[in-house]
Amino acid sequence: MTASDVTGAFVDPSRGRVTISSIADVWLQTPSWTESTRARNRSIVGTYIIPRWGSVRVDRVAYETVQAWVNELSLTLAPTTVHKVAGVLRSILRVAVKSRRIAVNPASDLELPRPKVKARRYLDACQVESLAEAADEHSLLVYVLAYTGLRFGELAGLQVANVDLMRRRFRVERSVTEVNGALVYSSPKDHQRRSVPYPAFLDDEIRALVSGRSLEAPLFTSPLGGVLRSRNVRRDWFDLAAKIAGVEGLTPHELRHTAASMAISAGATPLGVQRMLGHEKASVTLDVYSDLFDSDLDDVSNRMGALRSKASEGKMRAI
CATH class of the missing domain: 1.10.150.130 (Tyrosine recombinase, N-terminal domain)
Known part of the structure; x- marks a missing residue:
């Protein structure tokens, strides 16, 4: 003692x-x-x-x-x-x-069951189009989620003032979540306030959406003009649209994964995807979406093979 x-x-x-x-x-x-x-x-x-x-x-x-x-x-x-x-x-x-009430933590180093790895679903651009068509008048929400990677709470928290029409950017400064029936506003996850670009094909609709509206107004609203709630969106139209589009069971958050997949397929760097998604570090992006970077391994292998071929050719010339 x-x-x-x-x-x-x-x-x-x-x-x-x-x-x-x-x-x-x-x-x-x-x-x-x-x-x-x-x-x-x-x-x-x-x-x-x-x-x-x-x-x-x-x-x-x-x-x-x-x-x-x-x-x-x-x-x-x-x-x-x-x-x-x-x-x-x-x-x-x-x-x-x-607080020095016990010397060691008896719940450390427990043997826990191995989690089942659930395959992450990514839509391709054609499936996103099918989903947007099935969503009908809500297609803009589908496009924004699928082409920007915003979390649903971040999208619901956007205000008209958060749109930069000149640079085609959303300034993500807050998020809104439904907790026990009440809306709770907070900073984005990991406190990653950021500027997220949206593609040019959405420009006209976004301009029309902000035209003549108060800067403090929610950018996207429910049919009655209220703040979007994920549960209501899924009940009212999203789940049905997903079923019609042949991707039954899809969640709005899976469109965030889809955005990451399409960005990487388009040649975006891990750093670029990290900044778009608001991950704290690029290493987090690589960990979460490591399966999407498999093509990088093929590129490494091809480059290594090219080095060997170059070395062999040099040796033959020397002889």
């Missing part, structure tokens, strides 16, 4: 006599979260953490007990859900470690 006190590793045993519930209350007040993140975490805490761990003292939580709980969850929940639930408990216990 004396050595631990000197090195700063000592934890007073009496400080561990608090419940997981009390630590969770502190964790749920994390100020950096968006409201949607807070709502999601609060739901996980209420559904999974409190029923099992709420009344348990933090100094009584053991690794093997947590692992057994995770094993039990894995029998009924999807692997990705298990990862999220275990991650929440781990984060709550991390608060207990930081």
Whole structure:
């Protein structure tokens, strides 16, 4: 105990006599979260953490007990859900470690089920055209999502003032999300405010959309003039349009993936795609869309082969 006190590793045993519930209350007040993140975490805490761990003292939580709980969850929940639930408990216990209530985090290094990799769907330009035709009067929304890579919340958060007609740009400065029925405005994900170009074929429609309107007005609105909500859009026309176009089950977010795919196919660099999508780093873009850069491997192989051929030709000339 004396050595631990000197090195700063000592934890007073009496400080561990608090419940997981009390630590969770502190964790749920994390100020950096968006409201949607807070709502999601609060739901996980209420559904999974409190029923099992709420009344348990933090100094009584053991690794093997947590692992057994995770094993039990894995029998009924999807692997990705298990990862999220275990991650929440781990984060709550991390608060207990930081506040020196326990020395180590018993939820670290858990054996978690392997997530099933879901194949990402990318539409080609012809499929986007079919979807836009099926969307009818909502075709502009389809084109903007598919050719700019905006997240739906970013598109819904655009105002007339965010359109630069001269440069054909959308200035993405905020996002709007529906949380428990209420609209919550926030900065874009990763706080990546950015300027996103839209193609020239949308110019006339965008100009008509902003003409004569207040700068503070939402750029895209619902049929009644309100802020767009993803759930309503899918219910009212998007899901039906996707079915008619032969891409049933498509989500608006998959048009963001489609934008990345078409940009890369058109020769965009990873940095260019990163800036368009608003990823924090180009490495994130490469990680998320690594499957779209497979052609780069072929190019590397061809270039390596060309080097070998050049070397062989030089050697033959020398002889």
